[in-house]
Amino acid sequence: MRHTRQLTALIVALAIAVAGCGDGEPEQTGTPETLTILAHDSFADAVNDETFATFMEETGIAVEVLGGGDAGSMVNQAVLTKDNPLADVLFGIDDTFLSRAIEEEIFVVHESSLIDVVPESLREPENRVTPIDYGDVCFNYDKEYFADSGLDVPADLDELTADRYAGLITVEHPATSSPGLAFMLATIEQFGEDGWLDWWGEMKQSGINVVSDWETAYYTDFTRYGGESPIVMSYASSPPAEVIFAEEPLDEAPTGVIEAGCYRQTEYAGVLSGTDYTKSAGELVDFMLSVEFQERIPETWFVFPANQEAELPQTFVEHTIIPDDPADLAPELIAENRDAWIDEWIAVMEG
Amino acid sequence: MRRLRWGWVAVAAIPMVFIGYFFVYPLVRILGLGLSELSIGASGVEERLFRVGWFTVWQAVVSTILTFLAAAPLTWAVSTFQFRGRRVAMALATVPFVMPTIVVGAAFVALGFDESVVAILAAHVFFNVAVVVRTVSTLWSRIDPRILDAGRVLGASNWQVFRTLTLPLLRPALAAAASIVFLFTFTSFGVVLILGGFQYATLEVEIYRQAVDLFDLPLAATLAVVQLVGVSGALYWYSRYQERTAVAWTLERGTNLRRPRGRAKWGVATAVIGSLGLLAIPLGVLVGRSLSASFYRDLFSDDRVIGTPIASVGNSLLFAIIAMVLATSIGVLAATVITERSGSLSRWFDLTLMLPLGTSAVTIGFGFMVALDWPVDLRGSYWLVPIAHALVAIPFVVRSTVPTLRSVPAETREAAAVLGASPFRVWREVDLPLITRAGLIGAGFAFVISLGEFGATSFIARPNTATIPTMIFRLLGQPGASSLGMAMALSVVLAALTAGVVLTIDRARFGELGSF
Numbered sequence: 001m002r003h004t005r006q007l008t009a010l011i012v013a014l015a016i017a018v019a020g021c022g023d024g025e026p027e028q029t030g031t032p033e034t035l036t037i038l039a040h041d042s043f044a045d046a047v048n049d050e051t052f053a054t055f056m057e058e059t060g061i062a063v064e065v066l067g068g069g070d071a072g073s074m075v076n077q078a079v080l081t082k083d084n085p086l087a088d089v090l091f092g093i094d095d096t097f098l099s100r101a102i103e104e105e106i107f108v109v110h111e112s113s114l115i116d117v118v119p120e121s122l123r124e125p126e127n128r129v130t131p132i133d134y135g136d137v138c139f140n141y142d143k144e145y146f147a148d149s150g151l152d153v154p155a156d157l158d159e160l161t162a163d164r165y166a167g168l169i170t171v172e173h174p175a176t177s178s179p180g181l182a183f184m185l186a187t188i189e190q191f192g193e194d195g196w197l198d199w200w201g202e203m204k205q206s207g208i209n210v211v212s213d214w215e216t217a218y219y220t221d222f223t224r225y226g227g228e229s230p231i232v233m234s235y236a237s238s239p240p241a242e243v244i245f246a247e248e249p250l251d252e253a254p255t256g257v258i259e260a261g262c263y264r265q266t267e268y269a270g271v272l273s274g275t276d277y278t279k280s281a282g283e284l285v286d287f288m289l290s291v292e293f294q295e296r297i298p299e300t301w302f303v304f305p306a307n308q309e310a311e312l313p314q315t316f317v318e319h320t321i322i323p324d325d326p327a328d329l330a331p332e333l334i335a336e337n338r339d340a341w342i343d344e345w346i347a348v349m350e351g
Numbered sequence: 352m353r354r355l356r357w358g359w360v361a362v363a364a365i366p367m368v369f370i371g372y373f374f375v376y377p378l379v380r381i382l383g384l385g386l387s388e389l390s391i392g393a394s395g396v397e398e399r400l401f402r403v404g405w406f407t408v409w410q411a412v413v414s415t416i417l418t419f420l421a422a423a424p425l426t427w428a429v430s431t432f433q434f435r436g437r438r439v440a441m442a443l444a445t446v447p448f449v450m451p452t453i454v455v456g457a458a459f460v461a462l463g464f465d466e467s468v469v470a471i472l473a474a475h476v477f478f479n480v481a482v483v484v485r486t487v488s489t490l491w492s493r494i495d496p497r498i499l500d501a502g503r504v505l506g507a508s509n510w511q512v513f514r515t516l517t518l519p520l521l522r523p524a525l526a527a528a529a530s531i532v533f534l535f536t537f538t539s540f541g542v543v544l545i546l547g548g549f550q551y552a553t554l555e556v557e558i559y560r561q562a563v564d565l566f567d568l569p570l571a572a573t574l575a576v577v578q579l580v581g582v583s584g585a586l587y588w589y590s591r592y593q594e595r596t597a598v599a600w601t602l603e604r605g606t607n608l609r610r611p612r613g614r615a616k617w618g619v620a621t622a623v624i625g626s627l628g629l630l631a632i633p634l635g636v637l638v639g640r641s642l643s644a645s646f647y648r649d650l651f652s653d654d655r656v657i658g659t660p661i662a663s664v665g666n667s668l669l670f671a672i673i674a675m676v677l678a679t680s681i682g683v684l685a686a687t688v689i690t691e692r693s694g695s696l697s698r699w700f701d702l703t704l705m706l707p708l709g710t711s712a713v714t715i716g717f718g719f720m721v722a723l724d725w726p727v728d729l730r731g732s733y734w735l736v737p738i739a740h741a742l743v744a745i746p747f748v749v750r751s752t753v754p755t756l757r758s759v760p761a762e763t764r765e766a767a768a769v770l771g772a773s774p775f776r777v778w779r780e781v782d783l784p785l786i787t788r789a790g791l792i793g794a795g796f797a798f799v800i801s802l803g804e805f806g807a808t809s810f811i812a813r814p815n816t817a818t819i820p821t822m823i824f825r826l827l828g829q830p831g832a833s834s835l836g837m838a839m840a841l842s843v844v845l846a847a848l849t850a851g852v853v854l855t856i857d858r859a860r861f862g863e864l865g866s867f
Contacts, residue, residue, distance in 0.1 A: 036731065044815045045825050046657065066731050068812040069716070072563035077720045077812055079566075080384070084724050086731055086812050100566045175560065176544055212466075212544050215453060215827045219835050220460045238830040245831025247645060255830075302829065339565055350550055 032277045034062045035284050037269075038087035040074045041067040046300050055287045061280060071097060071178070078272065079104045085274035088281040091288070093129065094265045095328065096181060099335030102128055107270035110282045114289040117307045121328075122266050129268035132288050135303035136236035136326050137182040137265060139169075139258035142223045145230035154231070156260040157190060157199065166206040170221040170229035175342050176212045178265075183233050184345055185334065186263035189327035197348050204349055224254060236262065237302040240319040244299070253319035262326040267303065358775065366685035367700070369677075370745070373738055374707055377718030384721060385572020399557075404577060407537060407553040410468065414475035414536040415529055421476045421629075422483035424622035429484065430491035432619050433608035440623050441484065442853040446846045447630055448481040449803030451820040452541030453827060454842045458633040459546055466548040474542045477633060479532045480626070486528040487521060489792055490754055494520055496607045523593055523754035530589045531750060534582060534708040540806060554578045558711045575714045582709030586702045593753075634846065641839035649837050650844070657829075660841055663822035664848065667802055670818060674740035674801035679794040681741070682748025683786055687778075689749070690756040704749055707742040715739065716810020735811050736818075740801040747800065748793030755789040756782065795856040799849055819845045 044067030052063035066087060068074030075097045078090050082104065093101055101107065107128040115123065115130065122131040141153055154160050160169060172180030187196045209229055211217045218234055221227035239253035269288055271281040287293055294310035297303060304312070304322065428434075429441055447455070455474060464470035494517065502512040518525075538555045552560070554574055562571035611619045641647070650661045682704075689701045707715065719739070723729040759781060767777045805820040817825065819841060826838035 038812055041809065041821075042825070042828060045817060045821070047815060048658065064731075065815060066812040067815055069809045070563070073713075073716070073810050074812075076563055076566070076717065077810075080381075080717055080721050081724075081730070084728075086720065173548065175564070210548070211460075212548055213453075216457060216460060216545060218830060219827065220457050225832075225835065226461075234830065241830040241834075242832075245829060245833045247643070247832040247836060350548075 030277075031059070032061060032088075032280055034064055035089065035277065035280060036064045036066060036087035037089045037091050037284070038066050038068050038074060038078055038272075039090075040071045040092040041069060043067075043092050043301060051293075051296065051300075052287070054292055055284060059280070059283065061284075063284065075101055078106050082106045082272075082274055085272045088272060088275040088277055089269055089284055090272055091132065091269040092267050093270065094267050095331045096178075096265075096334055096338070098124070098129065098268065098331040101270075102331075106273055108273045108278055110271045110278075110285060112282070112286050112289055114286055114307065117289070117309050119306075119308060122306050124268065129270035130285050130289060131266050131306040132269050133294075133297050133301065133303040133306050134264055134266045136262045136323055137179045137186070137233065138236045138262040138323065138326075139231050139260070140222075140234040140238050140255045141258055142230040143252075143254055143256055145223045149230075151230075153256070154258060154260065157187065160231075160261075161199070161202040161206055163206070165231070167209075168229055169203070169231045170209040170211060170217045170227070171233040172214055172217050173210050173212050174345055177214055179214050179233050179235070180210075181338075181342075182263040182265055183261065184341065185329050186261050186327040188341065189263075189329055190261070197344060200345065200348050210349060231258070235302065236320050236322065237298070237304070237316070240298075240315040241302055243315050243319055257321050257323075259321060259323045262323040264323075264326040264328045266306070266328070362684055363688045366681045366688065366704070366745075369681050370685075370704060370742075373719075373723075374710075374715075374742055375703065377722035378710065378714065380722040381714060381718035382572050382575060385568045386576070400574070400577070403552050403554055403557045403574075404581075406551060407555075407578075408581065410471060410475075410539075410551075410553070411533050411537040414472055414479070414539075415532045417472055418476045418479045418483055418532050419525075419529070421626075422480045422487075425480070425626035426484045426487050426491070428619045428622040430488040431608065432611045432615065434611060434619055434623075436623075437608075438854060438857050439850075440627060441488070441857060442850040443627055444484050444630060445481040445799060445853045446634065446849050447477050448479070449799050449845060449849045450478075450634075450842065451803065451805055451823050451845075452478075452545065453824060454637055454838070455633055456542065456545030457827075458636040461636050462633060464546065466546060468547070468551060470546040471539075471543055471551060474546055475536045475539065477630065478542070479535060480630065482531050482535070483528045485792065485796070486531070486751060487524045489751060489789070490524040490758075491517070491521055492608060494607065523757060526589060526593050527750040527754055530586065530705070531708065531746065533585060534705070534746075537582065537585075538578070538709055538711060540712065554581075555711045559713050562713050562717070571713070575711055578709070578711060579706070582706065583702060586705050586709070587698075590698050590701050593757075637839045637842050641836060641843050643836055646833070646836035646840040649833060650840055657822070657825055658817070660822050660826065660837060661844075663817045663819045663841070664844065666816045667818040667820075670737045670740060670816075671798045671801035673737035674744060675794050675797040677737060677741035678744035678748050678797035679790055682745045682793055682797075683752055683790045685745070686749045686752035686756055686789075687782065687786070690753055701749070701753075705746045708746045712806035713810055715742070715807050719811055731812050731814070733814060733816065736808050736813055736816070737801065739807045739811060740804050741797070743804060743807065744793075744797035744800045747796035748790065751793045751796065752786060752789040755785050759785060791856060791859065795853055798852055798856070802845065802849060802852070819848075 044065045047065045056062055068077045071092055071094060074090070075093055077086060079101065090106070109127050110130060111127045112130045115127070118131050122134060124131070146153055151164060154165060159165070171183055174181040174184040187199055190196070191199050209221060211221060214234065217232045218238075219225050221229045222232045223230045236257050239255045239257060242253050242255055243250050269285045271278055271285060275281050289307055291307060291310050294305035294307040297305045297310070298316050299313050425440070425444060429437055455477065459470055459474055464473065499512050499516055502516050507515070537553070539553055540555045540559065543551055543553050543556055554577065558571050558574045558578065561567045561574060651659065653659045685700070685704055689697050719735060720730055723735070729735060764777050764781055767781055768774070772780065803820060805824070823838050823841050823845070826834050826841065
């Protein structure tokens with residue numbers, strides 16, 4: 001009998017301990033002690049004590065960031081928990097997932113006081129989400145390879161089908177990789193829904209290499225890392241990153257950006273509709289659009305600030321370009337056709 | 352007998368509550384949510400579903416068979432012979448098990464494997480050899496040599512002895528290892544994506560694609576149910592098989608290893624060097640890429656972007672310790688329940704405990720998010736990480752404990768009871784010493800699983816606490832020679848840490864055996 005009692009006591013103690021781990025503070029209106037941001041891992045991982053320090057000093061509100069996996073997984077979590085949300089603000093949703101979130105009505109409208117500093121092309125017309133940054137998915141090329149071989153750097157997508165580039169190009173699969181999907185969308189915008197598959201058909205003939213993810217494309221297939229492709233689908237921010245994360249200090253980026261075939265991904269923040277603190281959450285979104293936060297963006301997350309008043313760091317000015325007219329498609333169009341487009345792409349490339 | 356029953360309920364309650372609240376309840380909630388909106392009849396879905404389902408099953412079966420063939424020589428050597436470096440060999444064989452799929456995938460591609468079924472199968476074998484070696488050798492090394500000698504005395508050849516004595520005695524361990532490898536490869540995700548390309552999707556990949564990319568929760572839930580039914584079917588068959596074939600025989604207190612002599616010496620050398628050599632090839636690729644002092648030095652410096660990479664080691668160790676304690680205590684209690692109560696209830700309980708291994712990471716992750724806000728909101732808590740790790744590790748603890756417990760003849764316990772021992776005393780004197788040893792193997796597995804786990808945790812919203820695999824993934828996500836080098840260096844650190852931990856646990860285990 002004694003053992004039973006001990007066990008019962010142990011279970012009760014455990015239950016109390018577990019209960020104590022949650023925060024038992026009662027719900028309150030007005031100003032919260034903490035605001036929570038649900039973000040994708042690549043944002044959450046790079047947050048440190050300084051990221052939201054100014055916001056905390058000004059408002060007295062602490063900011064906690066939860067990493068919810070990749071962008072798709074994060075949006076799903078926000079949708080699945082909309083009745084009892086995990087967070088007050090969602091950050092990092094892009095065009096490819098926006099429709100779904102808007103359809104599920106997980107955001108409340110928030111017109112940021114700073115929205116005027118954001119170019120019209122990045123904004124969401126009804127202000128349900130606020131653009132915070134954008135990144136361009138672009139072909140990168142290995143400068144050394146092109147210098148040694150005497151090849152010209154291709155200037156547009158049509159040129160890539162030429163024999164001289166046969167077998168030299170690696171892209172990611174649109175069904176398994178975000179830059180892969182972005183590039184597929186770029187070709188749809190450039191060649192139209194009638195012509196894009198013809199381009200891919202020609203690329204297949206010339207032996208384009210398709211891999212499942214960016215890591216494999218960049219670190220295995222890129223000539224810079226011992227592979228066989230001097231042209232790989234990556235980001236406009238990759239060359240500055242090469243300089244910042246170089247083994248030995250570099251004066252010049254070893255890779256360059258090809259301006260053709262770029263696709264612009266905009267990342268948004270939104271106030272989640274289930275929050276008790278709509279006003280404070282809105283202020284947090286505004287803070288993310290402030291010059292201080294925006295100037296932190298390039299060297300922390302390797303994307304570009306949406307706020308036009310934010311200055312780019314020197315490495316970004318020197319080592320990359322911001323394409324003039326990158327492709328981007330309406331979120332509704334993407335949501336509607338994405339699956340069918342991918343199936344068509346597969347039929348051509350793997351059929 | 353009343354006392355026994357109440358104690359019994361308490362012992363059974365802990366694992367049942369844990370698995371019920373952290374697995375069954377979230378699973379039911381998320382599947383319920385998905386299936387309630389189900390509308391069947393989308394065109395072309397059935398055909399793809401059939402193709403994916405078929406591929407999932409056959410690649411898992413073939414991977415399991417190949418893993419056994421590949422693991423056989425090393426398992427034989429470490430289970431039969433005592434030789435210098437034996438424990439080191441076992442520790443090294445465990446290293447592939449924890450390597451992040453992204454790193455191994457890159458190594459296989461660098462070795463010239465193109466996207467193909469062959470690459471997938473080779474990677475599955477690489478990852479799972481350790482499961483077979485460790486699970487089977489535990490039992491094999493403790494087979495009473497007198498049984499085998501008796502066979503030889505009666506004129507049986509070595510092969511006949513192996514086939515008619517050793518193999519049947521090993522059945523529980525073989526079945527346990529097979530079920531784990533099968534489940535692992537059945538739910539394979541990263542390997543299939545990286546080395547298979549899009550044309551070879553498993554159910555796990557398809558569930559991810561439908562739920563996360565295409566937002567088709569109903570279809571994802573349907574696929575998850577198909578996956579669960581498949582896994583349950585395999586497990587049900589397995590547990591029936593295990594019950595039918597379990598032979599009670601006295602386990603030796605210690606291991607029965609001989610020194611290899613004559614021809615056996617060469618056999619052992621070939622088996623060990625050959626097996627480890629093959630496993631070392633992909634690992635060699637990453638060691639080669641990490642070779643620069645600056646990469647290792649940079650792991651200690653505070654980079655403004657990703658923090659200090661080496662700090663992830665501390666996080667990983669902390670999570671691994673918590674997960675190990677959780678999984679071992681719950682797993683051992685569960686194994687006790689399963690072995691002492693035969694019958695359908697115990698069989699279903701056993702099956703439920705194994706299910707997390709065969710459930711897709713998306714299902715577990717999203718299930719946590721929709722279910723765990725009651726009675727306390729655990730979502731977004733640090734605790735979810737070791738709890739998710741423990742769910743995956745519990746089956747290992749159970750599978751390495753149950754065969755040992757089953758092999759205790761009922762007469763031993765009855766004798767103790769007749770001599771006046773209370774049920775608790777019987778358990779303490781007869782079962783506990785055996786459980787401790789088997790539990791330590793399970794604990795080692797739990798620790799190692801937690802060190803390497805990446806899948807399920809990435810679907811849980813949690814505060815930023817990078818573990819080693821997360822940090823490797825993050826480093827690999829940024830362009831730059833130093834990022835790649837540091838990712839490889841951190842992988843080598845993970846490998847060394849794993850080997851070190853396994854070696855320490857094995858030493859503790861055998862040290863304890865020696866004191867008997």
